[in-house]
Amino acid sequence: MNHIFSYIKKHRVKSILIVSLLIAYYFCLPKQLFNDPTSTVIETEDGQLLGAQIAEDGQWRFPKSDSIPEKFRQCIIHFEDEYFYRHPGFNPISIARALRENVRAGKTVRGGSTLTQQMIRLSRKGKKRTYFEKVIELIQATRAELRYSKEEILRLYTSYAPFGGNVVGLDVAAWRYFGLRPDQLSWAESATLAVLPNAPSLIYPGKNQERLLQKRNRLLQKLLGKEVIDSLTYQLSIQEPLPQKPFPLPRMAPHFLQQLSKTEKGKRHRTTLDAELQQNVNNILSQHYEQLKQNQIHNAAVLVIDVHNRNVLAYVGNTQTDKDHQKDVNNINAARSTGSVLKPFLYAAMLDAGELLPDQLVADVPTQIAGYSPQNFEEEYDGAVKSKRALARSLNVPAVRLLRSYGLERFRDQLKAFRIEDLNKSADHYGLSLILGGAEASLWDLCKTYASLASTLNHYTESSSEYFNNEFTEPNFLAGHKPDFGNKTTEKTLLDAGSIYLTFEAMKEVNRPEGNEAWEFFDSSREIAWKTGTSFGNRDAWAIGLTRDYVVGVWVGNADGEGRPKLTGLSSAAPVLFDVFDVLPRSEWFAVPYDELTEAEVCRNSGFLATSICPKTNTLIPIAGTRSCACPYHRLIHLDSQQQYRVNSSCEEVSNIQEESWFVLPPLMEYYFRNKNAAYRSLPPFRSDCYNEGDISMDFIYPKENGRISLSKDFNGQVNPLVLRIAHSKPETAVFWYLDQQFIGQTTTFHELEVLPEKGKHLITVLDELGNELTRNIEIE
Template identity: 35%
Template structure:
């Protein structure tokens, strides 16, 4: 009881404060930091203490270490005799355990402090095993300067962990702690070499190691110099040390070679861009099967103070540009809204006050979904988002870990798909990894914690072929991370198939016929003002995300995803994944083929002679039949048209007329492109127009905007534009202001008028009986 009381009153000193180190997946050190006392004291794990190191240390320092209880009485008596009678070398008879006690609590060397050391040594033996005491010793022994512990010395002098050292290197580190100020590696190598070989010969006499091993060790030269501590992955290392503040050793998922290559490629690539006003880039490499991050470059150069190199570009919130478009089209596929060959209007459109423009400021009239995506057209994407719904889209992004989108979701609108939200390279790369994995999303893994290791042990028991260790934990983590389905495998395949096409405008110059173009699916993006350039690509095994720009937010005329980000993406794939199996995605069983009209991409109707094959989801994709042409009854001279009620007995003929959407027709006419409108309806027909069963497309007012507010200068003669989008059968429209007739006009005519102040109702009716109303507010200043 007295001993327990003393142990409670005089607790052991706290554990030593280690230098945090971040390991790669194979256990090698990627990055090391000084401990809080500015010393290099990297924790040596029990598995790193090799039998050779144990034998060398124990035989040199404390031959009876395994047998005493912290204090060796025989050694004390021998030392006392030598010290009293002045015979032999003066010694203190310190055991390894006593040395640990002194290293934990450094004190002046006096007789009283020696007694305290003995008591502490006994206390240590009661609390720790022999292996743990030896581990403490090897973590605290001095090696000169601010280097403490055998692992720090091994890495800083030999650039190897302790369990990778040769016998000669091991013995070298065993002999230095007794004279750390005299035996300084790099300064006194000749003296150290002689001392090392003396001990090796002594070990040979003791038959501690095989003779041949000792002979080889004696002949091994000593060429040791102090090296800098490992500094790979500086951004991730700081992130993990902050995330795990009390862990001296952090096992990351990074792979050393890909990390080093990614850093070198990024740094050298950005060096060539500086003359264009571009100073930074960030790269993330993800293993699709495990979601483990295998390379993480937060900037081109961490030491670049002028370019804010310490900013972590992987986590920086930037405008994603067009990089979210593939995910939007995938959602639209799953909702049956689009298929690859479906044609979408690509015309100037006003979405309740939002007027998007394509990157090149031009419109094509109508484009297929696959062309809209490969050419990254803005107007069709906004149209699809309007149909899918912004809340549906942002909810999916929230499920994919987009934190800034989740916070801003109530305020986001249709501009979200053009980069009107915030996203990080980490979030975008994780989203594309889901596309590569059949639409299954899982969070990216940066570090392997204890829970993951325990679950892998369970996996190993179930699967005898499974391996162990940090590398195995990275490889097997895919079995342990919960997946959620963001999109269907069918939608993921269709988008991947489109993004893998190589005939596209965002292919960088010089890559059209280049053998250096990897087999990948990729998408580029450029933010407003050319402040951010993105290129994210994937194959079956890897997803790589690239951001290029300036952390200051300054734009550059050369900053586009295609010209600046994609070349680095291709270099990374060719370097990091050059030996990936030549596999590619295959269509899932839920996809099927069907014939569609080549003009619209819809199920062929009665007048669709040109057809092609398209993918679709049975039971999900729209089954709407094509009506791009409609048969009409017209007079023999083609001047009037008839409905079935006024069709004459003779003197008429049937003719096919184009039936485009009103906005497409208006665009074609505005561009001077060939278009054909149905002749005016038979004026003698007494039936209400629109009852002929072929009412055509809906009528829409395109100017002014519904529910908009307009401010006019009362001293100026400002007028308001009236325009509409009508079907091809419409020849004339009738405009009303506050239910009072204004004037009649041709369907494509632009009408101007001066509106009254206050609430104004604008009405438009066409010659087929359709009408539409809008309301707006007008103020005069």
Template identity: 30%
Template sequence: MKEKSSYTPIAISVQKLSPTLKKLRKFLLSFLGMIFLIGTVALAVAIYFFIFYNLPSPASLKDYRAVPLSSQIFDRNGKLLYEVYREQNRTRIKIATLPSYVSQASIAIEDKDYYRHGGISVIGGILRAAKDTITTQKLQGGSTITQQLVKSALLTSERTIQRKIKEIILATWAEKIYSKNEILEMYLNQVPYGGSSYGIEQASQTYFGKPAEKLTIAQAALLAGLPQAPSLYSPYFNPDLALARRNEVLKKMLEQKYISVSLQKTALNTPLSVIPPKTNIKAPHFVFYVKSLLEEEYGTQQVEEGGLKITTTLDMDLQQEAEQIIKEEIDKIRNLNVTNGAVLVTRPPTGEILAMIGSDDYFASPSGAYNVTTAFRQPGSSIKPINYAIGIDRGLVTAASILLDVKTCFSAPGQPKAYCPRNYDGVFHGPVGVRYALASSYNIPAVKMLAMNTVTDFVASSSAFTITSLKDPQNYGLSLTLGGGEIPMVEMAQAYSALANRGKPKKLRAVLKIEDKLGKTLFEFKDPNFIKDIKQPLSTPNYFAMTGKNAISEDAAFIVSHILQDNGARVAAFGSNSQLVIKDKSVSVKTGTTDDLRDNWTIGYTPDFLTAVWVGNNDFTPMNPYLVSGITGAAPIWNRIMTVILQDQPDIPPVKTAKVVGARVCTDTGYIAGKDGSGNFNCPTRFEYLIQGKEQGSSIKVVRQEVPVTKDSGKLADPGTPETEMKEKTVLKDQFGMYCVDCAHDAQPTPRP
């Protein structure tokens, strides 16, 4: 018998909606539907106007004719320096006439997936560009060859999401209309290769004087690397970067199996060998320096085709005089293996570049267009004022402090051999004040100064002087103060501007005003110390109006500037009537020559003007040792240019600051002199400027003690010297060593006032 189920059905009661609620629900659904419909329509309209309105058709690519407007570059007084790309020089060619490696070079460096995508490369381009945009906070590229074509021919170069979306749509559209070979042919005929050269045929004629069908693999690789940044990779203006870029293209061609290893090796060993440019350009190094800056800010297309009017800081009259001077002076010393020179003239209060000469002849082959003012060169002793300025500002030394110029060797962790610097003249000068050590450019005291500052702190402090080339302190040793690091002239000029500007460095400025083709002002430089006519008599700059942070105190800047203009302090090394003296003018100046004789500098300034000069060889071959006197080579060029600049200017010496005081100091210790009971100084004295609160500086000790001396000569004996005896002597001690005052010496120290 079956048991009865215990399951009992549960009854669920569903209450019907009232008529009122039904009406409300119907109204809400209708309302939401209407909102959705309106939103959809609005979004569609927005997308249309944001992206598709006035969207050009890629069908016009083959018939597209750009009408570029030349941009004009003027000096500060309205003199035309250069018309940037008056027209696009373009000769169209058929891709079938070119060797296969010409187009393959462009594919290798610009778009390795060219034959595998439909206009855009999602993984290789868009995702990478999106990542870079997020990490750098700037809209980045990631363009295929097709995208570059439509951007160059149909769109503007503005970096916006709207333009990028249009570019992607047009690239995809173009791939539906044209074959890959047609797109590649249009690309090679369209893109810029630098200057007025548009299209690879004109580029081949410009750089090599031959049709594109006769290009070698090395030449094709060079041209393929240009469209990404024609000015940056220009073989005329940046041959080192152009060579590196060409070699990168060859590497990509090998990786993608377009060329063999043997063909790559042959091409890598081929020099650039471009023909000289033909143009009526004035101040060419400066013009292309400006053009490169503008391209970074506005893009290549806007600069080349946008009809901009650019007024620069350059004074063409001064530029031409400086060009003549440097040519004449370099010609005088070519027999001493000096083939090149460079000049940079600036206004420290504003950072304006008044003259820039990157070589003595821009059009000289093979590397006259190489701009030494922006190249990395060793500054030699011209870096010493920065080293001493840091030490004086930190209170480690004063201008009166005594440094022992004696044989000193410095050991460093991990270095098996000690560093033992020598002076240029091969002489140890004994106890020497900081004023005389810096003015006469003695090496051993400068190395001691850097040891007190430490290399790490010096590199960190140099960045405040706007020197950005010195990166990791571990890459340098104590020879850094003798010019052991490479620094461009433009950075040296900025660093010295801190000394001229009471401690405030000014970054260099090349542009005063930029107007677009409609006359709208895009940029205008304004500064309380700006004076258009630099030939009129100038007065002391308004230091209080200067903006920016101090690299050092105004007090330390004054003292270093005063030392560098003190002809008496440098007379022992340079004589009383050297090329560092400008008659009747107070000018602070420092020379510099590297130990390997590859770089020779002179940098000098007043409160209103600064001139930096370099001579040497672009290929780093050493000069004749005769030039290493410190006052030949660069110094005569500097003297002539500064004489021209200052001839109608009043003498404006650096103004003593409130915290700088004058005092009598002991010549043997550098301490402030005391007086005996009769009111007389208790030591031989001289006058010196000191900073209140930092009068002490480094300590030098004067003691009587027994020291080992040689029996035959009475000289202080080195460790391990035979035939010595202990005698009580007067000894000066610093933290690095000692000097025996009343011992015999090979060469007596130069007398000091």
């Protein structure tokens, strides 16, 4: 050490010069050799290419590869630099030979660069090939050998070498020229690519084929001579044809690639997409698109999620339409009117709260609430319908009435907990139309929510009846990611497993053909819970289905919002849904979460908790359901000995009176219910000699309270009259009608009356012969 310090003191200038040269040598190599923009690339977990987006500079340049296939390694080394693993970055013998031959020829006929020097030249962006530039490349090459391993140098070279046209790097070249991953290339294909960077502007597939063939075969001959390949491999390899033109890169998930590039541009992504399933879904949507566009429906989207790990398995953001029909719009993330697809959430929430039972009758009658008048899709009414059938049939009126009962603000808070991003306005903004499509949500968020509900049920039955506190997590599309469902807890996350299970059971009922609901596409051997939805104006058609293992979501419509008459969830989206399920593995149905359900006695006719006077049946209900209401529709009545009339002690001996439980609906519900249920028996009338107090009720069928009515005209230009209608529990009773306190008529049995009021506000009054009175305010426009 003292000797060194003594030398420095004696030779200060020389020492400073040496240190300066060492520092310059250390820093002569840029910290980052390549900062070229790269393509955004998506692959399957096992490396199969799904799609790529060209780099910003217009080059197909994939991010640096992690490995180099052995065949290409052997080819590139034997063609470009046989001493690659033995030299320090330059080969003096090769340089001397090149100088000698170039001097003799008077021009550059041979290069003496190693692969390391060529890698440096690529990083220097094509500087002029002068001897001074060669010196710089040589110095930087030796520095690169100190910084990088041989493997890293080779990876950098193969990632940034030109392969003709705008193709840069081995990965892209393998796909563009052979449609294969680099590790799938044959010896002939590897040799073809190995010779291309030597003169990429002169020789590439489709140009100078003869020269390319000669160079490839000479390389294969060399590999044979070096015993890298055997004679049979050589003979077979030279028989392989050359590629004629570049293949297009796969475009299996263009909208997924587009979405990913917004935040992760220029990177290579191993994703959760299943290539076979993705292609199958692409084909299915393509087939349906040919039919849909006949009705001028041009856009659609499909999303498939694995329930267990929330991995996205298939992501098709649009049809193969054209620019005039918004082919680039990603409809998976677009906010659209939800139609009826939120109804199962309300059903489950009310089951969970103990405010609804699966077989409980709910009213399906003409309804007006604060000026809002919901209509069923078929524009018919059932009077009363089981809640699970109302959900299965997607009836609008019962849904609105249930939402009012449950509480609009309360349900809005429930949806907020599901983390549906586009559902971001207040309850007052949406109003009761929230349940019928008054809100917007994306296919992504809806599928995510259904997957979380299914996963909640799975986790509960697979564990010791426990929940996870982070069940409603985002779906994942990056391979290797493990979902964080949080910690186990005995407390439900949002909805209990029993309510979710019964909701899925109700959704499964849709699959069973019934009357004009017969579903021609459904394979009855599959158990699938599914829900369709159609937005106002037939702008959006939805179908979302789920099993224990998968959630499939479908949206169909026009991205510009144009509605079409035949665009419905049932006719447009559901066929796509079931075709997708047909290519998915079959799933077992959900296990019953017995710990969150209890067996209870309910009335057979009404579905409410049983009373002592109604016919009973046993069924599973949520535990909270044991606090729900007892049946209000059964009552004890007294009949004569022939059970034809009601009687009482004023007209019949007590010993002759028979007591019976009778199922009685309110008049308006009964009016519609008995038209759909032939077995329904109206309450028998009192015998004429009996004294009867009260027990008479009536209600308006039409018009609705505060209704605004426009009277139409017939073909002769005459204004059509307004038809007033009421339902009466005792139809034979005489009813007297008044318009603005003026008597306008009397009816019996069939209580309908035509009237032709003038424009303006009017009061309709109805009075029956027993003194019961009804009023209704209307406005004629």
